[in-house]
Amino acid sequence: MQLLKRTMFRLVSLTLLSTLFVLPAGCGIHRDTTAAEKTELIVSAAASLTNSLKEIESIYESEHPDIDLKFNFGASGALSQQIEQGAPADLFISADTKNMNTLVDHHLVDKNQQSVLLSNKLVVIVSSDNKTSIQKAEDLSKPDFKYIAIGDPSTVPAGAYTKDALIHAGLWDSLQPKTVPGKDVRQVLTYVESGNADAGFVYRTDAMSSKKVKVAFSVDPNSYSPIQYPAGIITSTTHLSEAQKLYDFLQGKKAQDIFMKYGFIASK
Numbered sequence: 067m068q069l070l071k072r073t074m075f076r077l078v079s080l081t082l083l084s085t086l087f088v089l090p091a092g093c094g095i096h097r098d099t100t101a102a103e104k105t106e107l108i109v110s111a112a113a114s115l116t117n118s119l120k121e122i123e124s125i126y127e128s129e130h131p132d133i134d135l136k137f138n139f140g141a142s143g144a145l146s147q148q149i150e151q152g153a154p155a156d157l158f159i160s161a162d163t164k165n166m167n168t169l170v171d172h173h174l175v176d177k178n179q180q181s182v183l184l185s186n187k188l189v190v191i192v193s194s195d196n197k198t199s200i201q202k203a204e205d206l207s208k209p210d211f212k213y214i215a216i217g218d219p220s221t222v223p224a225g226a227y228t229k230d231a232l233i234h235a236g237l238w239d240s241l242q243p244k245t246v247p248g249k250d251v252r253q254v255l256t257y258v259e260s261g262n263a264d265a266g267f268v269y270r271t272d273a274m275s276s277k278k279v280k281v282a283f284s285v286d287p288n289s290y291s292p293i294q295y296p297a298g299i300i301t302s303t304t305h306l307s308e309a310q311k312l313y314d315f316l317q318g319k320k321a322q323d324i325f326m327k328y329g330f331i332a333s334k
Contacts, residue, residue: 104134105308108154110145111137112161112223112295113250114186114269118328119159122321126312133308141250143221149174149300156303157312159183159295161251161269162223166296173301180298183316184330187270188227188285188293191258193278200282203235206244206265215246215257215266224251227290228267234289255279269293271329295330 111119116139123135138145138155146165149155150172158175160166163182169175192200198210206214217225225247232238246263248254251272257263259278266279273281297316299309315321322332 104132105305106134106136107156107305107308107312108136108138109157109159109312110149110153110155111139111157111159112142112145113139113252114161114224114272115139115159115295116252117275118271118325118330121324122316125320125324126315130311133312135312139250139252141217141222143223144249147221155300156305156309157297157299159297159316160223161186161293161295162226162291163294163296164226165223166298169298169300175298176301179310179313180296181317182294182333183297184295184322184325184333186293186295186330187287188224188231188267188290189270189273190265190282190285191255191268191273191279192265192282193258193261194280196264196280196282200265202283203232203237203285206241207237211264212244213246213257213263213265214241214244215248215254215263217251217254217267218247218249222248222250223293224254224267224269227293228285230291231267231285231289234286269329274329 119137123137127133127135142160142162142165145158146160146168149158149169158166158169166175166180170177170180198208199205216228219225219229229238232241246257248257251268254266254268255272255276258266259276265282273279297313299313303309317333326332
């Protein structure tokens, strides 16, 4: 009888000890670790939109905590080519209508899901401490201006606008030996800031973003095509609903006010 009691006691004790060791592991399995997963939206955007979109990013993500915005900034032509080659993107914002129309023609952007967000102006900048008188494009022919930075006209819309303006002024051929090509408009700005170029053609918004440069003159708007920034949803996006909400937000007052703060002209 005593032997039976001792055996039963051991069995009960072992059972209790097993429970004590197993419960914590069991509790761990049922712990709530299902944190909400964020949806990543990739936006390929013209380099001139960098500052304004980074501010919009902060506001949009605070209002939409389930969204993680990722930006791919660069020359609109290069970005368009990347998308054509299959680079991931949910939204494209170009600094010209030409590159957007290319994607629409190739059915990579639905023509009914793209519209003009903003417009801009072309200006010529010099270093903020520059003393040379410069009031018009013809002044760039002066010996003081040895290097003139422009965006590569083949891929950078600002460069294409610049080429059109200089052709209109009859200066393209004579000034071309002085030109220093930039991969995007931000690189043109950097060339002038650093002194690697004596002058540069950029958007008004880029000139406003730097204290190291000043606007020498505004380029005649009749000498180049209107500078428009269309935005469009990429047809292959796997986050259509989220991309649509961002697309709508960019056209709304809150985003448009931020764009205007950086010198852009709001869409009508």
